[in-house]
Amino acid sequence: MKILFLGDVVGNIGMKMIKQYLPILKRDYKPQLTIVNGENATSFGRGINRKVYKDIMDSGADVITLGNHAWNNEEIFDFIDETKKLVRPLNFxxxxxxxxxxxxxxxxxxKVAVINLQGRIFMDPIDDPFRMIDELVNKLSSKVDNIFVDFHAETTSEKQVMAMYLDGRISAMVGTHTHVQTNDNRILKKGTAFMTDAGMCGPTDGVLGMKYENIIHRFLTQRPTRFEVEENGGGIVSGCIIDIDNHSMKAKSIKKILISPDHPYQG
Known part of the structure; x- marks a missing residue:
């Protein structure tokens, strides 16, 4: 089984890249399951709304995961209970x-369980992700064939520890939130595919998808600054493709996906 996962979609450029490249990636990699993190996908870079949700699904996603900005757009409360394809962090x-x-x-x-989980280090207060994922994995292990976890967390250490804690109990865990793709995609000792952060789908000319001028001002002055999504320049698509053995349910490979002006898509 192949799972295609794409990291945080950011703003209008992120949506443009999803609409352009997700159908191409599905055509070339032929995944059986496609998951996209959409927690920054609105035009202002925080939260998700009904239109963006529909556009990502229409582009080829089977499941959309969220993160710490899940509630930043009030419209989500109008439709999140209507669909099982939109998953917010388990430990809110x-x-x-x-x-x-x-x-x-x-x-x-x-049967594949797709779980969304959020970290606690340098994040808003939230319930213990280790306790809650432990309980859920124990509950699901006899009911599903594969388990995929999107761990939305700030620090590399928390994401790595979580992956090692779950190694052998789930098929794959990929981190999100920091918007910068890591180069540590690998299979852990007991067969779980892991990547610290998938990266983002969004603007290349900003800082994590935001206009860099405002962020420079914040670092120079240490005063609050309004973050604005970058609307100009190139785009990036970041993620990974995971191959899982249908018999052992352990991962066979995890390969990163990176499309940008410096890394044009080769097919």
Whole structure:
């Protein structure tokens, strides 16, 4: 089984890149399951709305994951409970959190659980991701064939520790949130595919998708600055393709995907 995963979609340029390249990537890699992180996909770079959700799905996504900006657009409350294809972090605190922290997708007779999880280091206060993923994996392990985790977290150490904690219990874990693709895609000792961060799908000429002038001003003055999505220049598509053995359910390979002005798509 092949799983295609693309990192955080940022703003209008990110959406343009998704619409242009996701159908091409699906044509060339032929994944059975396609997952896209869409938590920055609105024009202002935070949250998701119904139109953006539909556009990403129409471009070829099977599941969309979110992150710490899940609630930044109030429109999400109007439709997140209507679909099982939009997954918010499992460990948001509270008893009546809208939406779901995971979904189960049927893929050619196999059941794949797609889980969204959020870290705690340098992030807003949230429930313990280790405890909650432990409980959920134990619950799902006898009910599904594969488990994929999008761990939306700030630090490389928290993401690496989580992957090693889950090694052998899930098929793959890929990190999101930092918008910079890491070069450590590998199979862990017990068969779990891992990559610290998939990177982003968005503008190349800003800082993590935002206009760099405002961010420079913030570093120079240490005063609050309004972040604005970069609307000009080139775009980037970052992610990975994971191949999972249909018999052992362990990962066979994880290869990064990077398309940018410096890395044109070769097919």
């Amino acid at each position: 605190p509270g008893k009546d959190v809208p939406g779901n922290g995971y979904t189960i997708v049927n893929v050619n007779g196999k």
